[in-house]
Amino acid sequence: MSRFLNDPDDAVTEMLEGFLLAHPELERHGSSRVVTTATPPAGRVAIVTGGGSGHKPAFIGYLGEGMFDAVVCGDVFASPPVGSVLEAIRTVNTGQGVLLLLGNYSGDVMNFEMAADMARDEGIEVEMAVATDDLGAGSNVRPDQRRGVSGQFLIWKTVGAAARQGAPLTELKQLAQDVNAATRTMGVSLNGCTLPGSTKPTFSIEEGQMEIGVGHHGERGRSTEPLVPVDDIVNRLVEEINQELQLGQGDRAAVVINGLGGTPMLELYVAYRRVALLLRERGVSLDVNFVGEYFTALGMHGFSITLMKLDDRTFDLLNEPARTPHFTQTKPQN
Amino acid sequence: MSRFLNDPDDAVTEMLEGFLLAHPELERHGSSRVVTTATPPAGRVAIVTGGGSGHKPAFIGYLGEGMFDAVVCGDVFASPPVGSVLEAIRTVNTGQGVLLLLGNYSGDVMNFEMAADMARDEGIEVEMAVATDDLGAGSNVRPDQRRGVSGQFLIWKTVGAAARQGAPLTELKQLAQDVNAATRTMGVSLNGCTLPGSTKPTFSIEEGQMEIGVGHHGERGRSTEPLVPVDDIVNRLVEEINQELQLGQGDRAAVVINGLGGTPMLELYVAYRRVALLLRERGVSLDVNFVGEYFTALGMHGFSITLMKLDDRTFDLLNEPARTPHFTQTKPQN
Numbered sequence: 001m002s003r004f005l006n007d008p009d010d011a012v013t014e015m016l017e018g019f020l021l022a023h024p025e026l027e028r029h030g031s032s033r034v035v036t037t038a039t040p041p042a043g044r045v046a047i048v049t050g051g052g053s054g055h056k057p058a059f060i061g062y063l064g065e066g067m068f069d070a071v072v073c074g075d076v077f078a079s080p081p082v083g084s085v086l087e088a089i090r091t092v093n094t095g096q097g098v099l100l101l102l103g104n105y106s107g108d109v110m111n112f113e114m115a116a117d118m119a120r121d122e123g124i125e126v127e128m129a130v131a132t133d134d135l136g137a138g139s140n141v142r143p144d145q146r147r148g149v150s151g152q153f154l155i156w157k158t159v160g161a162a163a164r165q166g167a168p169l170t171e172l173k174q175l176a177q178d179v180n181a182a183t184r185t186m187g188v189s190l191n192g193c194t195l196p197g198s199t200k201p202t203f204s205i206e207e208g209q210m211e212i213g214v215g216h217h218g219e220r221g222r223s224t225e226p227l228v229p230v231d232d233i234v235n236r237l238v239e240e241i242n243q244e245l246q247l248g249q250g251d252r253a254a255v256v257i258n259g260l261g262g263t264p265m266l267e268l269y270v271a272y273r274r275v276a277l278l279l280r281e282r283g284v285s286l287d288v289n290f291v292g293e294y295f296t297a298l299g300m301h302g303f304s305i306t307l308m309k310l311d312d313r314t315f316d317l318l319n320e321p322a323r324t325p326h327f328t329q330t331k332p333q334n
Numbered sequence: 335m336s337r338f339l340n341d342p343d344d345a346v347t348e349m350l351e352g353f354l355l356a357h358p359e360l361e362r363h364g365s366s367r368v369v370t371t372a373t374p375p376a377g378r379v380a381i382v383t384g385g386g387s388g389h390k391p392a393f394i395g396y397l398g399e400g401m402f403d404a405v406v407c408g409d410v411f412a413s414p415p416v417g418s419v420l421e422a423i424r425t426v427n428t429g430q431g432v433l434l435l436l437g438n439y440s441g442d443v444m445n446f447e448m449a450a451d452m453a454r455d456e457g458i459e460v461e462m463a464v465a466t467d468d469l470g471a472g473s474n475v476r477p478d479q480r481r482g483v484s485g486q487f488l489i490w491k492t493v494g495a496a497a498r499q500g501a502p503l504t505e506l507k508q509l510a511q512d513v514n515a516a517t518r519t520m521g522v523s524l525n526g527c528t529l530p531g532s533t534k535p536t537f538s539i540e541e542g543q544m545e546i547g548v549g550h551h552g553e554r555g556r557s558t559e560p561l562v563p564v565d566d567i568v569n570r571l572v573e574e575i576n577q578e579l580q581l582g583q584g585d586r587a588a589v590v591i592n593g594l595g596g597t598p599m600l601e602l603y604v605a606y607r608r609v610a611l612l613l614r615e616r617g618v619s620l621d622v623n624f625v626g627e628y629f630t631a632l633g634m635h636g637f638s639i640t641l642m643k644l645d646d647r648t649f650d651l652l653n654e655p656a657r658t659p660h661f662t663q664t665k666p667q668n
Contacts, residue, residue: 001541002541002543003598003601004522004524004637005564005601006598007563011600011604014603014607015600015604016603018604018605018610019603021610022603022606023431024513054598056599056600057626063412075487095343124358151610161455164595181563190336197601207336209336210336227336229341230339231340233338247646261598262595262635263598264337264347264390264595264632264633265395265630266346266349267337269348269349269350269352269390270338270340270348270349270352271338273349276352276356277355292625299598300566303338323664326626328662329662330657
């Protein structure tokens, strides 16, 4: 597949150079792939994340006020090395500890755990919270073996805001785990995606088919089925999600309709319409919504639906201001 | 081509329903496709735009503080009807006049002109500014016959900010024309795009080819050529743009690297990197940048480069706050 790149092997390096040229308020450390905000998070816990590249705006697009203090960038869809994670921890620690937020992928978990152990040996307080919001592989998959997908955006936003409010490390870790437990995601796509330098997509399905349960790396889902109207797709995904979340009369929810990179926003809003009507029918108050591209898989034509059960605290945290290259939020007017 | 829709004929209606459910601070008027902010622009000029749908976040994604007061939505890639444009003008006029911002497409220009005339007959002061930033068809095309493409984002942002500062109608029209005259755009893509309900793309090129000079409706460009590294594409597009803008030592510029809907942000930042390095080599100060999807063509895999020559006034206006569903900006910290 053709792409707008130079040497595909240089894609992440050149992207990072471009990103830092466009956002000079951020800093790159040494020759590594650690990017941080210019101001260290003095007197509070630092929030660090990372993972493979190719998911933009995630992760570096959310570096800044109210979200991340450091991001460690791997190659496209590849875990960042242990040394880089350790460097990120050292760089942003100001003595109040560091919380690592990541998705449940074995390479990421292993490298972040090793870096956390090494940092602890240096006397830095480090905790980790691993997101497992994806129901794509089915509800019979044990919760701790599920992937972290676009529901992570809600973890990043709430935990980032709470860190700025001065919450201590143990409370932030608990918050991340609570938000993760209250959040489920299901994805669907019309194709896989093609890595830079590769000529083949991660998978292909026939025109008129859809893949249910895809991941954020072009992973095949759990079933290939005839494409149906998007209202029917939404009905089904929300139904599966809600078998676990049990949102009902009087509950409050947040939703993310996340485009995977090649999906027109027109389609995302048609999908959102059905989610909103469905939840309204059930008496659920849809108090927060994010519709757009928050966590992509290169140019995949697909989307994911994330639902989260809200309480007063998480509602407030989602509404706190944020100011990052690709997500800016001001206080609501009312 | 498969899409995540219900009946394709309902796509725009359902998208609008979804959009209004997601952004209840906006209002839809009657059964028409006019969307406005909830608060009329009392005591100042109102800014209205519109055009075909399928370009999101343009146009309705920019309704709100610091940008548009009303947007008139047509069908996908189709001009909105005269009656809707007139309704928009009537709805947001508070006696200070209405400025219509639009791109240079014959259907849009005709319908907006007719609506403006009818509004003037009712005693409403209306002016129009038509964007012609696209160099896609070549510099031998007369400036007044060029299309309006992603450079319009810079017009919307500057004019929207100046309207909030209380600038009168004639000054706002002049500002829009000045920004347009200081702005040029060139686009490139790897494919056309497919309209909802259609099975064929607007055009197809072979793998390994690129189309130079594409528009925002999947229009074919001026030439199909072998795909080259993105640095070489950028060199060429910037060169063509700068033959007209003549940016040189000591000049200040704004840039938009606009994804057309299916282009990974990874690629946009690799392209931005080269733009930034090129301008630096020439002694141009790149003071404002926007990298992302600002004005799309459904899911087209392509991007456009917009350059604008800045002065102190337009620099300040681009940095004024904005608060809309898909573009929020806070004052810079310094």
